[in-house]
Amino acid sequence: MVTLLAFAPILVPALGAVVHLLLGWRRATTWVGTGSAALVAVAAVLLAGQAVRAGDGVVVAGFLLVDPLSAYMLVVIGAVAVLAALATPAHLAAEIAAGRADERSAARHVVLVQAFLAAMALAVLAADLGVLWVAVEATTIVTAFLVGQRRTRTAVEAAWKYVVICSAGIALALLGIVLLNFAALHTGTGAGLGWVELTAAAGRLDPGVTRIAVVLLVLGFGAKAGLAPLHAWLPDAHSQAPAPVSALMSGVLLSVAFYAILRIKVVSDLALGPGFARGLLLAAALASLAVAASLLLHQRDHKRMLAYSSIEHMGLLALGAAVGGVAATAAVLLHVLGHGLVKSALFLGAGRLLQTTGTSRIDGVRGLATDQPLLAGCLAAGMLALVGFPPFSLFASELGIARAGFGSGVAVVGWATALALVLVVVIAAALVNHTSRMLLGDPPDAPGTATAPPRLPRSTATALVAGPVAAAALGLTAGPLAPLLTAAARTVGGAP
Amino acid sequence: MTAALYHQLLDLTAGALLLTAVLVVWRRDLAMIIRIFAVQGVALAALVGVLAAHEGSVELAVVALGVLVLRAGVLPALLRRALAAAGDDRRETRPLVNVAASLLAAAALTLLALAVSAPIVELAPSPTTRAAPIGVAVVLIGFFVLVTRRRALSQLVGFLLMDNGITAVGFLVTSGIGLVVEVGVALDVLLVVLVLGILTGRMREVFGGTDLDELRELHD
Numbered sequence: 001m002v003t004l005l006a007f008a009p010i011l012v013p014a015l016g017a018v019v020h021l022l023l024g025w026r027r028a029t030t031w032v033g034t035g036s037a038a039l040v041a042v043a044a045v046l047l048a049g050q051a052v053r054a055g056d057g058v059v060v061a062g063f064l065l066v067d068p069l070s071a072y073m074l075v076v077i078g079a080v081a082v083l084a085a086l087a088t089p090a091h092l093a094a095e096i097a098a099g100r101a102d103e104r105s106a107a108r109h110v111v112l113v114q115a116f117l118a119a120m121a122l123a124v125l126a127a128d129l130g131v132l133w134v135a136v137e138a139t140t141i142v143t144a145f146l147v148g149q150r151r152t153r154t155a156v157e158a159a160w161k162y163v164v165i166c167s168a169g170i171a172l173a174l175l176g177i178v179l180l181n182f183a184a185l186h187t188g189t190g191a192g193l194g195w196v197e198l199t200a201a202a203g204r205l206d207p208g209v210t211r212i213a214v215v216l217l218v219l220g221f222g223a224k225a226g227l228a229p230l231h232a233w234l235p236d237a238h239s240q241a242p243a244p245v246s247a248l249m250s251g252v253l254l255s256v257a258f259y260a261i262l263r264i265k266v267v268s269d270l271a272l273g274p275g276f277a278r279g280l281l282l283a284a285a286l287a288s289l290a291v292a293a294s295l296l297l298h299q300r301d302h303k304r305m306l307a308y309s310s311i312e313h314m315g316l317l318a319l320g321a322a323v324g325g326v327a328a329t330a331a332v333l334l335h336v337l338g339h340g341l342v343k344s345a346l347f348l349g350a351g352r353l354l355q356t357t358g359t360s361r362i363d364g365v366r367g368l369a370t371d372q373p374l375l376a377g378c379l380a381a382g383m384l385a386l387v388g389f390p391p392f393s394l395f396a397s398e399l400g401i402a403r404a405g406f407g408s409g410v411a412v413v414g415w416a417t418a419l420a421l422v423l424v425v426v427i428a429a430a431l432v433n434h435t436s437r438m439l440l441g442d443p444p445d446a447p448g449t450a451t452a453p454p455r456l457p458r459s460t461a462t463a464l465v466a467g468p469v470a471a472a473a474l475g476l477t478a479g480p481l482a483p484l485l486t487a488a489a490r491t492v493g494g495a496p
Numbered sequence: 497m498t499a500a501l502y503h504q505l506l507d508l509t510a511g512a513l514l515l516t517a518v519l520v521v522w523r524r525d526l527a528m529i530i531r532i533f534a535v536q537g538v539a540l541a542a543l544v545g546v547l548a549a550h551e552g553s554v555e556l557a558v559v560a561l562g563v564l565v566l567r568a569g570v571l572p573a574l575l576r577r578a579l580a581a582a583g584d585d586r587r588e589t590r591p592l593v594n595v596a597a598s599l600l601a602a603a604a605l606t607l608l609a610l611a612v613s614a615p616i617v618e619l620a621p622s623p624t625t626r627a628a629p630i631g632v633a634v635v636l637i638g639f640f641v642l643v644t645r646r647r648a649l650s651q652l653v654g655f656l657l658m659d660n661g662i663t664a665v666g667f668l669v670t671s672g673i674g675l676v677v678e679v680g681v682a683l684d685v686l687l688v689v690l691v692l693g694i695l696t697g698r699m700r701e702v703f704g705g706t707d708l709d710e711l712r713e714l715h716d
Contacts, residue, residue, distance in 0.1 A: 063676070128677075130673055130674060130676070130677030130680070131676065131677065131680070133677070133680075133681075134677060134680030134681065134683075134684060137681075137684040137688070138684065138687075140688075141684065141687045141688060141691055144691045144695070145691070148695060148698065151698055151701070151702065152702065153702050153703060153713050154713045154714055156695060156698045156699050156702055156703075157699075157711040157713050157714055158714060159695055160648070160692070160695050160699065160708075160711065161711070161714075163688065163691055163692055163695065164642070164651060164655065164692070167655060167688050168639065168642055168655055168658065171635075171655070171658045171659060171662060172635075172639075174659075174662050174681065175632075175635055175661075175662045175665060177673065178662060178665050178666040178669065178670070178673060179616065179665075179669070181666075181669075181670050181673050182616065182619070182620075182669040182670050183619070185670055186619055186620055192674065193673065193674070193677070206615065206619045208614075208615025208616075208618060208619065209615050209616055209619050211615070212612060212613075212615065212616075235714075235716070236714045239714075240714075295716050298716075299716070304716070
């Protein structure tokens with residue numbers, strides 16, 4: 001049963017890709033992607049139930065590992081995938097109507113998105129670091145075509161930067177994997193790259209080699225997670241990709257790469273003590289927050305604004321991971337889900353905005369609240385959630401990270417948390433300022449405004465509303481997710 | 497194979513890896529760079545072949561053959577095709593760092609590689625791990641090429657140099673990291689080259705060239 005469930009999140013989207021490959025994009029296949037995303041979510045929830053009951057990891061078929069952490073990540077993938085898939089048919093229909101796409105490119109889009117989902121599911125379920133690497137690199141290859149889909153100058157430029165920086169970064173991670181494997185072979189325990197054996201043997205890893213390996217791995221997967229200093233690709237790729245793809249990339253792909261860092265941190269903490277990974281992650285966190293703050297202040301493009309906000313949130317995750325311990329890790333994981341839900345809804349909204357107004361410039365949009373009240377309301381709610389207002393879950397998780405940071409008893413962590421909070425406030429001010437300029441004010445009274453803006457398609461509206469609402473519900477009570485969250489945090493935080 | 501011959505062959509092939517990496521830094525003619533890259537692929541395959549002969553492992557010999565086909569055959573062929581499509585624009589005209597400084601940087605990176613890989617040699621001193629810092633040097637030189645070249649194709653070669661270096665380190669320290677992962681990595685590298693090849697073509701379509709300085713539409 002576990003075997004079947006563990007393979008489902010990988011095989012269902014793979015099958016979805018095949019269906020689209022054979023049948024193309026037509027009326028009958030419109031909802032195949034949504035169905036497959038929903039099935040991934042259902043399998044994730046069932047697996048999560050199994051994982052919480054079993055307590056620790058179950059290795060399936062030799063190369064998949066189901067434990068609370070991987071099940072939790074799968075839930076995040078499922079949830080965001082459903083939101084993105086709900087909005088995809090309307091997005092593609094609008095692109096086709098506007099002549100920017102045709103049936104063939106739409107079919108290619110959905111095939112690639114399904115393959116992308118399968119690769120992400122494989123990444124979080126991989127029982128060993130090698131398979132995880134292959135899966136993460138596969139996501140780069142698949143999404144490269146999605147980013148460069150429109151073949152304009154900007155799209156090609158973004159795709160090139162994306163592939164070069166992420167592949168070079170992830171190549172560094174591969175060198176780290178090779179060295180970690182070398183250190184593991186010399187522990188005399190027969191451990192390889194499997195998470196379970198690697199964690200068990202971590203105490204005996206040679207510190208010198210492991211140190212090099214951990215630096216390379218954090219740098220490499222950090223590039224893919226959008227952490228500074230290798231973040232330069234992110235604003236370009238996320239702003240140029242089609243909206244549903246941006247939603248997936250920002251909402252989950254970054255977190256999937258960050259999940260790799262969490263796993264590596266477990267090994268690093270056992271082999272080198274908690275100080276080593278903490279130093280690396282604190283540096284990455286503060287650098288990412290500083291980059292986001294400085295570039296958000298005078299941002300002119302609303303999709304890039306959302307992308308820089310993703311760098312900010314990845315920085316916060318790195319901060320929480322640096323603090324360590326069960327409480328901070330639980331907050332980090334909650335933040336992953338909250339950010340995924342809200343950011344994907346915002347990117348879908350931004351995509352809709354781009355389709356209806358034709359511009360992604362902040363000063364090109366005025367008075368959205370009067371023009372398109374539903375879209376404006378969703379964007380406003382999402383933005384409030386993003387800057388950490390209650391009742392949204394991001395408030396609870398940011399508070400959790402800050403509290404754990406100040407209560408850690410390590411002076412440098414406390415100072416770093418204080419500095420991070422200052423940067424978060426600056427970023428929040430910039431985001432609220434830019435968004436309110438777009439939402440409020442008088443609509444531009446160009447001669448063409450007599451025609452009412454097109455109605456928001458129902459499926460897109462559902463996704464736009466569901467994201468923030470789910471985040472708010474999660475902020476009030478983690479409900480059935482609470483045991484999973486605690487169990488997953490124990491996997492990383494190492495309950496003593 | 498006698499121990500002395502094994503050591504010599506190991507040093508020879510590892511030396512060839514480093515030499516070809518430095519030659520890539522030195523040359524500017526893209527066709528020549530691709531030829532040098534193919535030679536490096538042969539050196540890498542020979543390195544794996546030497547290890548296979550020493551350990552008497554058939555599996556490793558098959559892997560060596562795979563490395564030869566992929567890195568001395570398929571990848572250079574893909575690069576040549578991308579170059580042929582480029583027409584007469586075949587030279588790395590203005591790298592960000594001039595040739596003399598690049599060669600000095602390559603020397604400095606090699607020393608750096610030796611310094612940082614000291615723990616690797618210390619953990620298990622043997623002829624193979626003593627050659628591993630050379631692989632690390634190739635990785636660093638590849639990274640240097642990647643960040644200082646302006647032509648799309650030279651950047652691609654830089655990425656592939658990194659990958660050759662990593663593969664060399666992998667085989668020198670642990671004779672490979674498992675067949676599934678090995679095949680996965682090879683497939684991923686091949687796909688990355690294909691993707692970048694396609695993007696190079698599109699870049700030529702919309703920008704009229706592959707000078708990466710033209711990539712200035714997106715910035716803050």
